[in-house]
Amino acid sequence: MTLVELIVAMVVAGIVLSLIASVSVHQQRIYSDRADADALSVQLRDAAAILPIDLRGAASSAGDIRNGEASDTAIEIRATIGSAVACDTNSAGVVLAPSVAGAGTYANFLTPIQVGDTAWIYSAREARDEWRPFRIRNVSSAAPGHCAPLGPTLDGAERLTSRIAIAFDDGPPLGEIAGLPMRFTRPLRYSLYRAADGAWYLGERDWNNGTARFNFIQPVAGPFVSASQGGLSFAYLDTVGAPLATPVVNSRAISLITLVLRGETKKVARELSAAGPLAKRSDSVSLMVLLRNRR
Amino acid sequence: MRTRGGIALFAALALMALIGLLVAGAVASSVAAQRSSRLTVTDAMLTAAADYALGTVLADPAEFRLADLALGQAVALDVPALDGGEVRVVVSATRLPGGVVWLVANATADGVDQGHRRVNLVARFPNIGALPDAPIVARGGVELGTNVVFQSDTSRDAECVRASSVDVMVAPGAIVTGGDSARVAVRPIAADTATYYLSTSQLALLDSGKIVVHVRGDTTIAGGVFDGILIVDGSVTITGAFSATGMVIARGRIVAPNGGFALTGNIFSFASPSNGDPAIKIFAGTIRYSLCSSSRALRHALQPHPVKERSWSEMF
Numbered sequence: 001m002t003l004v005e006l007i008v009a010m011v012v013a014g015i016v017l018s019l020i021a022s023v024s025v026h027q028q029r030i031y032s033d034r035a036d037a038d039a040l041s042v043q044l045r046d047a048a049a050i051l052p053i054d055l056r057g058a059a060s061s062a063g064d065i066r067n068g069e070a071s072d073t074a075i076e077i078r079a080t081i082g083s084a085v086a087c088d089t090n091s092a093g094v095v096l097a098p099s100v101a102g103a104g105t106y107a108n109f110l111t112p113i114q115v116g117d118t119a120w121i122y123s124a125r126e127a128r129d130e131w132r133p134f135r136i137r138n139v140s141s142a143a144p145g146h147c148a149p150l151g152p153t154l155d156g157a158e159r160l161t162s163r164i165a166i167a168f169d170d171g172p173p174l175g176e177i178a179g180l181p182m183r184f185t186r187p188l189r190y191s192l193y194r195a196a197d198g199a200w201y202l203g204e205r206d207w208n209n210g211t212a213r214f215n216f217i218q219p220v221a222g223p224f225v226s227a228s229q230g231g232l233s234f235a236y237l238d239t240v241g242a243p244l245a246t247p248v249v250n251s252r253a254i255s256l257i258t259l260v261l262r263g264e265t266k267k268v269a270r271e272l273s274a275a276g277p278l279a280k281r282s283d284s285v286s287l288m289v290l291l292r293n294r295r
Numbered sequence: 296m297r298t299r300g301g302i303a304l305f306a307a308l309a310l311m312a313l314i315g316l317l318v319a320g321a322v323a324s325s326v327a328a329q330r331s332s333r334l335t336v337t338d339a340m341l342t343a344a345a346d347y348a349l350g351t352v353l354a355d356p357a358e359f360r361l362a363d364l365a366l367g368q369a370v371a372l373d374v375p376a377l378d379g380g381e382v383r384v385v386v387s388a389t390r391l392p393g394g395v396v397w398l399v400a401n402a403t404a405d406g407v408d409q410g411h412r413r414v415n416l417v418a419r420f421p422n423i424g425a426l427p428d429a430p431i432v433a434r435g436g437v438e439l440g441t442n443v444v445f446q447s448d449t450s451r452d453a454e455c456v457r458a459s460s461v462d463v464m465v466a467p468g469a470i471v472t473g474g475d476s477a478r479v480a481v482r483p484i485a486a487d488t489a490t491y492y493l494s495t496s497q498l499a500l501l502d503s504g505k506i507v508v509h510v511r512g513d514t515t516i517a518g519g520v521f522d523g524i525l526i527v528d529g530s531v532t533i534t535g536a537f538s539a540t541g542m543v544i545a546r547g548r549i550v551a552p553n554g555g556f557a558l559t560g561n562i563f564s565f566a567s568p569s570n571g572d573p574a575i576k577i578f579a580g581t582i583r584y585s586l587c588s589s590s591r592a593l594r595h596a597l598q599p600h601p602v603k604e605r606s607w608s609e610m611f
Binding site: 016024028030031038045053056059061083085102105106108109120122150179180 | 335392454
């Protein structure tokens with residue numbers, strides 16, 4: 001190889017490698033931007049999957065959304081944490097049917113029932129529909145067994161499953177309770193908040209029956225953009241679709257909740273930015289949650 | 296011949312390796328994004344499938360025989376799936392006291408994007424009035440032959456174990472003759488149209504029922520078998536062997552002069568006591584008080600609805 005050939009080869013190789021490096025850098029940036037955008041998308045989807053579950057179960061007409069606590073960046077509700085059919089009664093109070101897998105279950109709990117939670121008992125023996133609230137005074141376990149004659153008939157596996165017994169502060173006559181459906185609720189608050197890292201998150205505060213206060217806020221999804229930039233915005237509509245002013249004074253009128261979550265990528269997008277070079281990529285999700293138990 | 300070194304092969308391999316890495320990264324990224332999207336879609340499909348199944352059951356209670364559910368016993372219902380077939384739904388229905396139906400839809404998606412969602416719905420058959428504790432209820436007088444036999448309910452349904460405290464209930468001023476062993480009670484509610492399910496709102500609900508036969512005038516029944524609710528705006532004459540299960544309600548008189556009348560349930564006559572004739576006259580027959588039969592007939596006639604305020608609940 002002559003010197004000339006060597007120089008030509010090096011120049012050509014340099015050009016080719018530069019092109020490759022340039023393409024690679026672009027590709028790497030695109031990949032990085034894409035990954036960042038995907039992460040944002042996942043956060044938005046997480047929030048969009050979690051929030052409607054609690055919101056759509058709220059019985060606004062029964063006061064499940066606290067007056068004045070439905071604002072544009074936060075909402076406080078009575079979240080349903082369990083459902084059950086009263087199985088029997090014993091010295092400890094009302095024995096709930098056991099929770100089992102599948103469609104044949106008569107009980108299910110998102111989180112264990114605690115003293116201070118509210119049990120709503122459906123008064124089926126009256127002509128009118130009524131869920132009557134009772135504060136839970138004690139929670140204990142009950143031995144497996146059959147239900148009372150008016151309660152559900154348990155199959156073999158269910159009869160071997162331990163059950164929960166609850167007592168109320170001032171409950172209904174125990175003799176009339178077997179076979180009645182029950183719901184269990186606990187206050188829950190969702191809001192957009194600024195965490196210690198300076199980022200804004202969708203946070204959840206669940207009620208602590210021991211301290212009679214909300215627990216510290218825990219992040220559910222995020223980060224999103226700040227409250228002033230519309231990181232989370234709720235809007236409330238009544239049964240005819242008219243918007244209600246926030247904070248909603250009469251939350252029993254709420255029939256539909258719309259919410260918008262906005263986020264942006266952690267890093268500036270170097271390739272995939274609609275807002276121009278070196279801008280963060282934004283994304284949002286908009287949801288309409290029709291309250292299933294609104295009436 | 297001198298061997299000449301080159302870098303083309305090395306450069307090509309390096310380029311291919313680099314491109315391969317980039318492609319792999321891009322594929323991994325898009326797969327993750329696609330999976331996330333699919334999970335969101337699966338979640339929505341599961342919720343929709345569960346809601347659809349519960350709505351289907353409630354929309355057609357006759358098809359799923361909700362009125363015939365035994366108290367406290369879960370029955371798995373075969374509900375057609377939504378188009379697509381990727382989600383399987385099992386609905387379980389249990390009748391609870393007071394006409395309440397406990398429904399649970401369990402939707403599951405198999406395959407790569409497995410998912411599961413359970414939704415509970417509490418529905419109730421409308422309560423249009425309490426059933427009387429007597430098989431024969433009349434506003435006017437009742438005349439019973441010596442061959443009228445009153446029997447007790449043999450149902451094992453825990454909600455129906457209430458035995459009739461009386462055999463005949465009449466309004467104040469009405470007289471019961473014959474049937475020496477019959478237990479008779481005179482109560483003001485026997486003068487109320489609501490006791491007979493004949494108030495405007497009660498009739499409106501019953502008239503929409505599938506197994507309610509509403510005769511707009513007098514009728515004569517020569518014989519046969521009837522199961523359900525028979526409402527007659529005029530009088531009823533039963534001339535042959537007639538077996539009725541459920542409720543027979545007449546605004547006019549009910550007369551069975553020839554015997555052969557067998558009733559399992561309740562018989563009501565709102566005929567005025569003023570004209571002297573008995574509102575119900577049964578020569579011979581068997582009267583079995585059955586809270587179960589009458590309440591089942593009412594359930595068949597009425598459409599269940601989600602109870603108010605807390606009917607729906609997610610089951611995790």
